[in-house]
Amino acid sequence: MARRALILLEGHRSIGLLYVKAARRMDLHPITLSADPACHDYLAAEGIEAIRVDTDDLDAVIRECSQLRATYDIAGITGFSGADESVYATVGKLSRQFDLPGPNPTSVERCCDKFTQRQLLAEAGVPIPAFRLAANATDIESAAADIGLPVILKPALGSGSSGVRLCRNIDEVAEHTTYLLGGKHIWQSSPKILVEEFVQGPFYWANLMGNEIIAIGAGAFGRPPHFVFREVTYPALLTDEERERIADVSLSCLRALGLGWGPTNIEFRWTKRGPVVIEVNPRLVGGADPQLVQLAYGVDLITEHIKLVVGDEWDLRRRHSHTAAARYLVPDRDGTLDRIDGDSRAAAVSGVAEVKIYVRPKTLIVRKGDYRDRIGHVIAASPSLAQTKAILQRAVDMIDLRITPFATVGE
Incomplete structure (x- = not known):
C-alpha cells in the first residue's frame, strides 16, 4: 500500500516545523513543494522531503503532484504564505484538481486582495475603517485628505504587516508613499495601495475553524x-457581551467573503461602536499563537487543521482554561547583534513553556517595520493572567540582548 503523504506548499518560519511534526505524529509523510527549499531551514535540519518547483505556476505544481501520486497516496494538500498569500488560493485549486478537501479558491483570492475584501465587507454592513484605493502619489494624498489624518497606508496584497505604516501627518504620508512606490517595497503585481482610517482601541483577533x-x-x-x-x-479579557459581539461580526465576515472551510483569523479594534474589522485572513495565524491556544485551551489547531485537510474528523473541544502569553524580542535599534544569551536561564523559570531565539550573534540587524523584526520569543502559561505576566517578565529580564549601532558617516 502506498504511503500517505501530506503536501505542504512553501514553508513558514514559525509554524512550518509544527505542521511537519504533527503530520509525522499522524503517520503522514510530509513533502514540501517550494520555489526555494533552502530558505526554509527546518527542511534540511529535519530531513524533510522537499521538491523545488515554481509555486506561482499552477500547472507546474499540478504536474509535480501528479508525479508524486505514482509513489504516494496524497492524503491532503495545504500550505503557507510568505509575503504572497496567493499560496492559499493555489492550495484550494490543487485540492479541487485532486478531489481533496480544501478551501474555496475564489473566496480565498477575494479575501487576499484587501481592497476587494473591504468592498465585500462594506456591502454586507460589516463595521470596517473608511478606506480608499490608490495607485499613485496624487491618489494617496487625495485619499488621506478625504479620510482625514492620521491614516494607515498598506499594500492591498501582502501579509505580516509588510509595508504597513501609520502616517500621522502629510510628511509621513509622502515619505511612506515614496517608500512604497519608489522601488524599496517588493510588489507581487501592479502597485495597489489602501489608504485607511486609523481606528484606535484595544487590538483583538478571533481564531476560527470552520464556523466555530x-x-x-x-x-x-x-x-x-x-x-x-x-x-x-490568550484568552483576551472580554465580557460575555464583548465576546458575543466579536463572534457575531466574525460570522458576518465569513458569510460576506464566502469563507467557512478550515482556519480563519479575523483582526479587530474595539472602539466606541464596538468591534471594527481590521483584516480577515483565510488561514491559520502564525507566530506563537498555535502554541498559545494549545496551552490556554488544550486545542491543537495545527493537528485539527491537518485532520480536516486529509478528511478525518476533527475535535475542537477545550480541555482546560489557562492564560498563555508570548513576549516577542524586538530590537530597539539597527546594528550588529553582539550578544544574546540567558535564554537557557529564562527557559528554566517555572511556568515558561518555550524560549526561542531566531538569530545568532554577529547578525546584522536592520529593522523593516514588520514581523521580520522579531528575533525571538518567550512563552509562558499558568492558571491566571497575573501569574503568567509575572512569569513572562521574570524570564524576559534574564535575557541579555546587546546591539552595537552601525557607525554613522564621519565616525
Missing part, C-alpha cells in the same frame, strides 16, 4: 508608526 470560534487573543504593539507585535495573550 476557538479562541480570541489580545495583542500589544511596539511603538508606532509600525505594527510589530510585542506581546500576545
Whole structure:
C-alpha cells in the first residue's frame, strides 16, 4: 500500500516545523513543494522531503503532484504564505484538481486582495475603517485628505504587516508613499495601495475553524508608526457581551467573503461602536499563537487543521482554561547583534513553556517595520493572567540582548 503523504506548499518560519511534526505524529509523510527549499531551514535540519518547483505556476505544481501520486497516496494538500498569500488560493485549486478537501479558491483570492475584501465587507454592513484605493502619489494624498489624518497606508496584497505604516501627518504620508512606490517595497503585481482610517482601541483577533470560534487573543504593539507585535495573550479579557459581539461580526465576515472551510483569523479594534474589522485572513495565524491556544485551551489547531485537510474528523473541544502569553524580542535599534544569551536561564523559570531565539550573534540587524523584526520569543502559561505576566517578565529580564549601532558617516 502506498504511503500517505501530506503536501505542504512553501514553508513558514514559525509554524512550518509544527505542521511537519504533527503530520509525522499522524503517520503522514510530509513533502514540501517550494520555489526555494533552502530558505526554509527546518527542511534540511529535519530531513524533510522537499521538491523545488515554481509555486506561482499552477500547472507546474499540478504536474509535480501528479508525479508524486505514482509513489504516494496524497492524503491532503495545504500550505503557507510568505509575503504572497496567493499560496492559499493555489492550495484550494490543487485540492479541487485532486478531489481533496480544501478551501474555496475564489473566496480565498477575494479575501487576499484587501481592497476587494473591504468592498465585500462594506456591502454586507460589516463595521470596517473608511478606506480608499490608490495607485499613485496624487491618489494617496487625495485619499488621506478625504479620510482625514492620521491614516494607515498598506499594500492591498501582502501579509505580516509588510509595508504597513501609520502616517500621522502629510510628511509621513509622502515619505511612506515614496517608500512604497519608489522601488524599496517588493510588489507581487501592479502597485495597489489602501489608504485607511486609523481606528484606535484595544487590538483583538478571533481564531476560527470552520464556523466555530476557538479562541480570541489580545495583542500589544511596539511603538508606532509600525505594527510589530510585542506581546500576545490568550484568552483576551472580554465580557460575555464583548465576546458575543466579536463572534457575531466574525460570522458576518465569513458569510460576506464566502469563507467557512478550515482556519480563519479575523483582526479587530474595539472602539466606541464596538468591534471594527481590521483584516480577515483565510488561514491559520502564525507566530506563537498555535502554541498559545494549545496551552490556554488544550486545542491543537495545527493537528485539527491537518485532520480536516486529509478528511478525518476533527475535535475542537477545550480541555482546560489557562492564560498563555508570548513576549516577542524586538530590537530597539539597527546594528550588529553582539550578544544574546540567558535564554537557557529564562527557559528554566517555572511556568515558561518555550524560549526561542531566531538569530545568532554577529547578525546584522536592520529593522523593516514588520514581523521580520522579531528575533525571538518567550512563552509562558499558568492558571491566571497575573501569574503568567509575572512569569513572562521574570524570564524576559534574564535575557541579555546587546546591539552595537552601525557607525554613522564621519565616525
